[in-house]
Structure formats: structure tokens, C-alpha cells
Amino acid sequence: MSLLSPTPAVLVLEDGRAFRGRAYGSTGRTVGEAVFTTGMTGYQETLTDPSFHGQIVVQTAPHIGNTGVNDEDDESGGYWVSGYVVRDPSRRVSNWRATEGLEERLIRHGIVGISGIDTRALTRHLRDRGAMRAGIFSGDDAALGTDAQIEAVRSARPMAGARLVDEVTTGQPYTVEAVGEKRFTVVAYDLGIKSATPEQLAARGIEVRVVPAGTPFAEVSALKPDGVFFSNGPGDPAAADHEVEVIRRVLRAGIPFFGICFGNQLLGRALGFGTYKLTFGHRGANQPVLDVASGAVEITSQNHGFAVEAPIGDPVTAPQEEFGRVEVSHIGLNDRVVEGLRCLDVPAFSVQFHPESAAGPHDSRGLFDRFADMMADRPASTRA
The missing domain is CATH 3.40.50.880 (Class I glutamine amidotransferase (GATase) domain)
Structure with a gap:
């Protein structure tokens, strides 16, 4: 999938707020707890950190994917995030250690993501209202009615009380x-x-x-x-x-x-x-x-x-x-x-x-x- 793909996607929070953008990574639907991370680098380590299991990760740094991914920096044997949110995906990879582009890796591991949204506004919303459940819906799932999307989000497992x-x-x-x-x-x-x-x-x-x-x-x-x-x-x-x-x-x-x-x-x-x-x-x-x-x-x-x-x-x-x-x-x-x-x-x-x-x-x-x-x-x- 091209980074410039027009495939529609929407991120819906459990309080009803929605952000519309483009699909990034795999298409489909995913739900989890929406959280933000403020690191400007280290996205590969973030994606492979098991502590992010069950969470949709929002990158506050606007430009993600510049250095691609490689076969050495994974922090575990899996890609644990439930979903991935970036503002501006890098159009090309520029690093001598890279073996693959970030979006290629996300697709290969079935990670549903979204790009092209105002991640600053989303982060400020989560800071004000608190981390909450969210869903990413892309492709055909992006056309679902808002009520159905919110229902899917609110049926997701809450983090409080979860043994993971x-x-x-x-x-x-x-x-x-x-x-x-x-x-x-x-x-x-x-x-x-x-x-x-x-x-x-x-x-x-x-x-x-x-x-x-x-x-x-x-x-x-x-x-x-x-x-x-x-x-x-x-x-x-x-x-x-x-x-x-x-x-x-x-x-x-x-x-x-x-x-x-x-x-x-x-x-x-x-x-x-x-x-x-x-x-x-x-x-x-x-x-x-x-x-x-x-x-x-x-x-x-x-x-x-x-x-x-x-x-x-x-x-x-x-x-x-x-x-x-x-x-x-x-x-x-x-x-x-x-x-x-x-x-x-x-x-x-x-x-x-x-x-x-x-x-x-x-x-x-x-x-x-x-x-x-x-x-x-x-x-x-x-x-x-």
C-alpha cells in the first residue's frame, strides 16, 4: 500500500470524538486503549515493546518512518500494539541499516493504523480527558455508521483490571x-x-x-x-x-x-x-x-x-x-x-x-x- 493511498480511515474515541485520515499499515478495524508517546525516535522499539499490548499508540512526533526498520532493533519477538497513529509518514527510507519500510512491516504484522490526522489535537484531548478506549476503522470498516463504530470501541476490554x-x-x-x-x-x-x-x-x-x-x-x-x-x-x-x-x-x-x-x-x-x-x-x-x-x-x-x-x-x-x-x-x-x-x-x-x-x-x-x-x-x- 502506498503511503499516499487515499484509502479512508477514521479513529473513533469512546467519548464519541472522531478523527478522519488515511489508512496506514493494514486495513480493517482494531480497538484498544489510546495512549500517546512523546519519543522523537525509537518507533521500532515502541512497536515491539510488550508493555504496549492492547494499546493504540499515538506518536506525538509528526514525522515517523524516516529510518525504516531493520532486523536487529526489535525488542521482542512480536509487534504488540493494537493500532498505530501517525501524522506524516515518511515517503522514503533513509538509513543504511534499514531492511524494510515501516509501513511494509506494519502490513506484514497485521497492524491497523491511520495517518494524516491532527495528532496534536488528539494528544491534547487525551491529556484533558485521559487515556480511553478507541478504534481505528479503515477501508470498508471506515464506512460503518458512527454508532456502530462507537459500540465496537465501548465493547473493548478496559485496561483497568486487565491481567495481560x-x-x-x-x-x-x-x-x-x-x-x-x-x-x-x-x-x-x-x-x-x-x-x-x-x-x-x-x-x-x-x-x-x-x-x-x-x-x-x-x-x-x-x-x-x-x-x-x-x-x-x-x-x-x-x-x-x-x-x-x-x-x-x-x-x-x-x-x-x-x-x-x-x-x-x-x-x-x-x-x-x-x-x-x-x-x-x-x-x-x-x-x-x-x-x-x-x-x-x-x-x-x-x-x-x-x-x-x-x-x-x-x-x-x-x-x-x-x-x-x-x-x-x-x-x-x-x-x-x-x-x-x-x-x-x-x-x-x-x-x-x-x-x-x-x-x-x-x-x-x-x-x-x-x-x-x-x-x-x-x-x-x-x-x-
């Missing part, structure tokens, strides 16, 4: 070998893990045993890991009771724990804090975060629609008192959302952003070193 990790996690365990001399073994729960994450761990001499989300703690314990890692992932953390109980058992066993994004929300729940849905979330590679301990501001890559409800300021005793004191370690500077937790009496910490930074800035990659240091400092008496 089972739909994106690996089917079988696998191992990413340590680079160079092996120092530690880490069990990484795949809740929607991006390939750059075990690569960052492996680069620090860590053998990574990636396991499905439903893996019981007994199987983890049998592997005698030096640490446990929980990845990013889609859906509502309130629906992840199994994973929360696993973390509690990890903490009770004294095994060092590190969580990112969804893993941060689940550590919060394990400590007894609540979680809540943000109005429109944080998505993009340009999110400023304050590291409370150092006072440094880090530019981070983020993708989340839920957050931890914990007090900012002095350390407090966790609501689950057996785990001792905890403090908010990082704060979002745009809206003061909790961006990280640090336990003071058990070896555990987490952040709401993506330190593997694919794509994105590298300000926070030192967190992987911090995890390695935590495992190195683990008392011998707590080792299996």
Missing part, C-alpha cells in the same frame, strides 16, 4: 549467558521483558534465567539465584496477585530484588502500598526524574499507565511491616509521580522507568551496576 502478562510472557524458560566471566545468576520474570534488559544484565557478568510470569517461587528457589528481577509489562498491577506473592517470598528469603516499570508497581504492592491508574500515563524517551539521594536529574525512557501510591519524603515503615523501612527513591518532575522505591531493611529496589533505554537516553544504566553490587554484598548466611 499471561498474553505476552515467554512460553518456556530460556537462558541469556553472561558476557565474559560469570559473576552471578539472576532469575528474570518475563512480564513483557524487552531484549535489551537481559543484555544489560549479561554485560555485567550475570547469567539470566528468564522464566514465565506464572513460575512459582519454589522453582525459583530451586535455581539458587543470586538475585531476582521483575521486568516491565502491560496491564493493571492490581490483577497480578501471583507475582506479588512471589516478590514477598523473595524478600523473606533475603534474595536481592530489582524491578523496573511493572516490576516497580508490583514491589510497591508487595510492600503493602496501593497502585492507581494515571490520567494519561508517561510514555516516551524524554521523561525527567529526580534521584532523591544524589539530587541528579536523569532523563529516562518510560512506558506506563499505572503508578505506586507511596509517601514522598522521609522513609516510612512499609504497610507490610515485616519488610521494614522503605523510601521513595525517584520522583517524576513533571507531576511528582513515584518513580522508584528503595527498601532499607531488605535488599530490594525498583524504578518506574526503563534503565535498559532501548530506545532512549543512557542516564540510568548504572542501576544494573547497583543490582550487581547488591548481589555482591549479600551476606553469605542468606545464600542458598
Whole structure:
């Protein structure tokens, strides 16, 4: 399909607002939660990030597709977005690494999209009204009546209360070998893990045993890991009771724990804090975060629609008192959302952003070193 195709398409929000444009990618219909991401680059990593499962992604940067796509930068084995929205698709690919155009890739993976709409107006609407369900209808589906389109949108699964990790996690365990001399073994729960994450761990001499989300703690314990890692992932953390109980058992066993994004929300729940849905979330590679301990501001890559409800300021005793004191370690500077937790009496910490930074800035990659240091400092008496 040509990027200049006149095939009609319409994006319809659950509150009835509609945006008309041209089909981009596959034609047909799709529904999901409409969210926007503010990154100017990294669209291939966005499309292959399992955290976007069930969502129609709106790119706020107007010109998308310039560098095409390649066979190396996918962050998982699938293209997870439910739909894709851009303003001005690039008419040609200009990058020596490209193996295919973006629209060709979208068509090959059956991703229904729309182009030629006012993405700024759409983004402002989502900021004012909040992320909401939406549908993209193109070709024959674009000619459906508005009432039928809205009905299809409103019948879509809402994100609040949704358990999605089972739909994106690996089917079988696998191992990413340590680079160079092996120092530690880490069990990484795949809740929607991006390939750059075990690569960052492996680069620090860590053998990574990636396991499905439903893996019981007994199987983890049998592997005698030096640490446990929980990845990013889609859906509502309130629906992840199994994973929360696993973390509690990890903490009770004294095994060092590190969580990112969804893993941060689940550590919060394990400590007894609540979680809540943000109005429109944080998505993009340009999110400023304050590291409370150092006072440094880090530019981070983020993708989340839920957050931890914990007090900012002095350390407090966790609501689950057996785990001792905890403090908010990082704060979002745009809206003061909790961006990280640090336990003071058990070896555990987490952040709401993506330190593997694919794509994105590298300000926070030192967190992987911090995890390695935590495992190195683990008392011998707590080792299996």
C-alpha cells in the first residue's frame, strides 16, 4: 500500500470524538486503549515493546518512518500494539541499516493504523480527558455508521483490571549467558521483558534465567539465584496477585530484588502500598526524574499507565511491616509521580522507568551496576 493511498480511515474515541485520515499499515478495524508517546525516535522499539499490548499508540512526533526498520532493533519477538497513529509518514527510507519500510512491516504484522490526522489535537484531548478506549476503522470498516463504530470501541476490554502478562510472557524458560566471566545468576520474570534488559544484565557478568510470569517461587528457589528481577509489562498491577506473592517470598528469603516499570508497581504492592491508574500515563524517551539521594536529574525512557501510591519524603515503615523501612527513591518532575522505591531493611529496589533505554537516553544504566553490587554484598548466611 502506498503511503499516499487515499484509502479512508477514521479513529473513533469512546467519548464519541472522531478523527478522519488515511489508512496506514493494514486495513480493517482494531480497538484498544489510546495512549500517546512523546519519543522523537525509537518507533521500532515502541512497536515491539510488550508493555504496549492492547494499546493504540499515538506518536506525538509528526514525522515517523524516516529510518525504516531493520532486523536487529526489535525488542521482542512480536509487534504488540493494537493500532498505530501517525501524522506524516515518511515517503522514503533513509538509513543504511534499514531492511524494510515501516509501513511494509506494519502490513506484514497485521497492524491497523491511520495517518494524516491532527495528532496534536488528539494528544491534547487525551491529556484533558485521559487515556480511553478507541478504534481505528479503515477501508470498508471506515464506512460503518458512527454508532456502530462507537459500540465496537465501548465493547473493548478496559485496561483497568486487565491481567495481560499471561498474553505476552515467554512460553518456556530460556537462558541469556553472561558476557565474559560469570559473576552471578539472576532469575528474570518475563512480564513483557524487552531484549535489551537481559543484555544489560549479561554485560555485567550475570547469567539470566528468564522464566514465565506464572513460575512459582519454589522453582525459583530451586535455581539458587543470586538475585531476582521483575521486568516491565502491560496491564493493571492490581490483577497480578501471583507475582506479588512471589516478590514477598523473595524478600523473606533475603534474595536481592530489582524491578523496573511493572516490576516497580508490583514491589510497591508487595510492600503493602496501593497502585492507581494515571490520567494519561508517561510514555516516551524524554521523561525527567529526580534521584532523591544524589539530587541528579536523569532523563529516562518510560512506558506506563499505572503508578505506586507511596509517601514522598522521609522513609516510612512499609504497610507490610515485616519488610521494614522503605523510601521513595525517584520522583517524576513533571507531576511528582513515584518513580522508584528503595527498601532499607531488605535488599530490594525498583524504578518506574526503563534503565535498559532501548530506545532512549543512557542516564540510568548504572542501576544494573547497583543490582550487581547488591548481589555482591549479600551476606553469605542468606545464600542458598
